[in-house]
Amino acid sequence: MLRVSLLKRRREFTLAASFAAPTPGVIALFGRSGSGKTTLIDMIAGLLPPDEGEVQLTGTVLTDTRARIAVAPERRRIGYVFQDSRLFPHLTATGNLRYGEKRARSVPRSIRFEEVVDLLGLAALLRRRPHELSGGERQRVALGRALLSQPQLLLLDEPLASLDVARREEVLPYLETLRDWLSIPMVYVSHQFEEVLRLATYIVLLEEGRVLAAGPVGELSLRPELRSVLASDLVGAVLDGLVTQVDAAGGTAELAIGTGRLQVSLRDVSPGSRVRVQLLARDIILATQPIQHLSVRNALLGTVKEITPDIDASVLVKVDVGGPIVLARITEGARQALRLAPGDAVWALVKAVSTRGHAFRLFGAPARRA
């Protein structure tokens, strides 16, 4: 568990944030730029002293202003991957990687040099100096450097923000691998919801220095607070499920979601893989009767739980599809025509094609099936 409760007054704004997130896992600090994300992790790392508050990691107190405890950053064993990588320019990639490793001699070594080089694909870069590396390569070395310091917590401050889209795709899979193969808790700062969706297990939503909402990704995806931060087209329920069948030729996989089955557009998975899919609210069609002769592959039967007003004369309908919840955005006119009300049975229709780019494999190794 990572418990954070911190106050920092600055001239232009005040940060007052508290959350307690389960570890291991990837805790995403999500919010617009200027919401206080970096200030918050600088305080977790100990680089910035808070005015008041505490930081606790799995029972160990790192900061407690009341008890006058402030463990120095160099003794916290918290790895930090900065947005601008901050590799030491006078050292080679190897020198950078070994820097933290050498200084972690007294702690039990769980991450070895060769392992990191292998995991992050650094073998060809080892003799180069930082200025001879591309942006993506630099971030990979920075990631490896932080890992080799044998951290108990890894902080990542928008590690992809300074990279273009192609370079991001070069680094993201490595982050996914780390999440799946190492049990080091991570705090991932980002203002890109897609990254959060792909990596996070828990989201802390920040807005103007405050925690608007916090919770597991699926749960938070349904919360109205997220909608105030996210572009309205990105609103949608996030569901995790196991792959039951794969249609390799068609590039689709079938997921078990609640009591139903969902076809999603996703390659490179096998039965048993865990998959996360975001069903965008605007892509979901609701029907009060079973429908035939349609190209839509997915029809999940459920019950209307709640109807709330949404942007532009539309409403957001929460549908319980046998446990998991799906969000659908329909116009107020459509709701009236269907006379939709809480408690009604509805079919949520999802085009498999609409899930392209919104479905991600969660774990490299197939999860054990019950």
Added chain:
Amino acid sequence: MEAVSSAELEALRLSLEVATRSVAFSLPLAVLAAWILTRARFPGRTLLDAFVHLPLVLPPVAVGYVLLLLLGARAPLGGWLRSYFGIQLPFTTAGAALATAVMTFPLMVRAIRLSLENVDRGLEAAARTLGARAWDRFLTISLPLMLPGILAGAVTAFAAGLGEFGAVITFAANIPGVTRTLPLALYTAMQSPDGEPLALRLAILSFALGLAGLLGAEFLVRRVRRRLGR
């Protein structure tokens, strides 16, 4: 002719020795001063800054005179050094080196400070998160990144130190083989009736040394910068 050339060599050797000793003495102090002036915030910082730069604007003779007042045989500090450590500074090569060090100190501090200001403090913060304590960070991150400035400062101070005149002659006098460095030898030659050819040769030698020093500094700094990828 033989005697003349040996006087030249003597002056050259002495100049090199004085400049080397002065750099060796003042370099650690210059790094410390640059660090304090760049990183520390305390009342009186501006005053310290001005004090460090004072030799740049004072007449060198005045600096030499102040040194005599402080470190002369009968001055409290000078007497103490002599009775406890057996160190005598006025009228010695060591004294010439000290006078030179004081005069070239601002040059060195300026160069080191410039490079320290360019050291990204984010890198030091990164080193902290990787477990490096204060001295460790200084030695493994800050110091190597300051290297271009330290080298530039050292070489410039060395080159300037070869020619320090006023402070040396005031504090250490003009003793052949002990404190008669190149500029002092040049001055002496100019004072003697048939010293013209020697004076000219010494002037040319000084000119060549100064040029070599400046070019050498530039070359070294470029090499180090390239290693740092700048």
